[in-house]
Amino acid sequence: MLNGATVHGIAGIRGLRHPAEIPLLIAAVLTTLMGYGMWFVVISWLAGSSNATGLEAEVRSQFLDGGTLSQVLLVIPLVPLIVWAVRAIMYAQLRASSVQMSPTQFPEGYRMVVEAAREFGLRRVPDAYVVLGNGQINAFASGHGFRRFVAVYSDLFEIGGQARDPEALRFIIGHEVGHLAAGHVSYFRLIFSQLVGYVPFLGQAFSRAQEYTADNHGYANAPQGVSGAMGVLAGGKYLGAEVNTHALADRATREKGFWLHLSNWLSSHPINTWRAHALRDRSRPGRIMIRPPESTAWFPPSAPSGSGWSDSWPTPEQMLSVLESTTTSVPSEEQFGRYPGVSYETPRNELRWASPVPVPAGPAGPTASEAAYSTPAPAGEQQPVSYGYTPPAGQEDGPMGGSGTAPLSPQGPQDPHPDPGRH
Structure with a gap:
């Protein structure tokens, strides 16, 4: 239920688990037990009400007429068998049609799997497969029996050429691999939390908490990959190198409203802006239900938010004036994407972690190299900082078990206080 066959004891790696995951897991288990309890009560009632009359007879007929209720009554006891069969078929399909990573096939990717397994204390190296992506950016983890595996869509390997990340x-x-280490693909965990997926909002919240836990594992394994991963998820394998992570994360604090929250509540994964915010600021866990407060933004806004009144948006003339008088702090030589086989002078991370705020253009403005290493102060701060943010005094380890706010360097976020005992 908690530990994916690691050496870290029954609770797994507590420091990397999102604080909402276990409470939501308990709610999921209780929901499933209540569902099976109700099923048993209904079956017992149907078995003992053969001579029912009136309304009771009418309700009984609804359960026995072969309609939806009858199908639900038949399927519920078969859920454990269905889950087992679906996982078995999926694993068989991967073994039959995908490319298995190994020391001789995709050895660099396979080494990443092995190193992550060692980092998180897995007792065995999981199987790993490359699946034909057909343009999709995706990866997943699952298992069958005691076996565990990860599958990576081929398009994630196509961040190629000199733009490769x-x-x-x-x-x-x-x-x-973090999903495996946290026990998220355990057969019994799936069985005892299966029915919560049919409970609006609760099932999605449970899934988002698990995704944040897996993100914490990804960060512990490769903090330098945060901006690249968020760029690929938000902009794709070619435009991803041009996505500014600061701008994405700050929008989590400014995009507000019921409908935006609803889009998150109905999602099995955290929305990209909230996810980027959680990965940038390691002093607090990722938000499950309510957006981060605007006080946690690091930079002033460079564009109006979609939740603002439309009369606050600039006119075309106003915005053209801004575009003509300012420039980005690190100009990109190809704003429409980075492609395999092409050399680019500006390093990816100078674009990804640059200030998202425009700077004056022309002789009065800073040079690209000066702007790259001197960002405007985060909102609420007075002094500029170099490529990142200095946490307020006293802000140390956060509830996720990670270090305080990770300072951002030209190469991406670092963990200033590594703690081997939490991995």
Whole structure:
């Protein structure tokens, strides 16, 4: 239920688990037990009410007429067998049609799997497969019996040429192996939390908590891959190198409203802006239900949010004036994506971690190299900082068990206080 066959004891790696995951797991287990309890009560009532009349007879007929209720009564006791069969078929399909990572096939990716397994204390190296992506950016982890495996879509390997970003792939593989280490694919965990997926909001919240836990594992395994992974998830394998992680994370604090929250509540994964915010600021856990407060933004806004009144948005003339008088702190030589086989002068991470706020253009403005290493102060701070954020005094380890806010360097976030005991 908790530990994915690691050496870290029955509770697994507590420091990397999102604080909401276990309470939501308990709610999921209770929901499933209540569902099976209700099934037993209904079956007992149907077996003992053969001579029922009136309303009771009418309700009984609804359960026995072969309709939806009858199908539900038949399927519920078969759920454990169905889950077992589905996992067996999926594993068989991977073994039959996918490319298995090994020391001789995709050895670099396989090494990432092995190193993540060692990092998280797995007793055995999981199987790993490359699946034809057909343009999809995805990866997943699962198991069958005592066997565990991860599958990575081929498009994640196509961040190729000199624009290739192996750290982004390392983060994603660490995320998937983290699902294994945290026990998320355990057969009994799935069985005892199966019915919660049919409870609106609760099932999705449970899934999002697990994803944050897996992100914590990905960060522990490859902190340098944060910006690349978020860029790929938000902008794709070519445009991903141009996605500014600060801008993405700050929008989590400014995009607000009921409908935006609803889009998160109905999602099995945290929305990208909230996810980027949680990965950038390691002093607090990722948000499950309510957006981060605007006080946690690091930079002033460079564009209005979609939740603002439309009369606050600039006119075309106003925005053209801004575009003509400012520039990005680190100009990109190809804003429409980075492609295999092409050399680019500006390092990816100078774009990803640059200030998202425009700077004056022309002789009065800073040079690209000066702007790259001197960002405007985060909202609420007075002094500029170098490529990141200095946490307020007293802000140390957060509830996720990670270090305080990770300072951002030109190479991405670092863990300033590594703690081997939590891995």
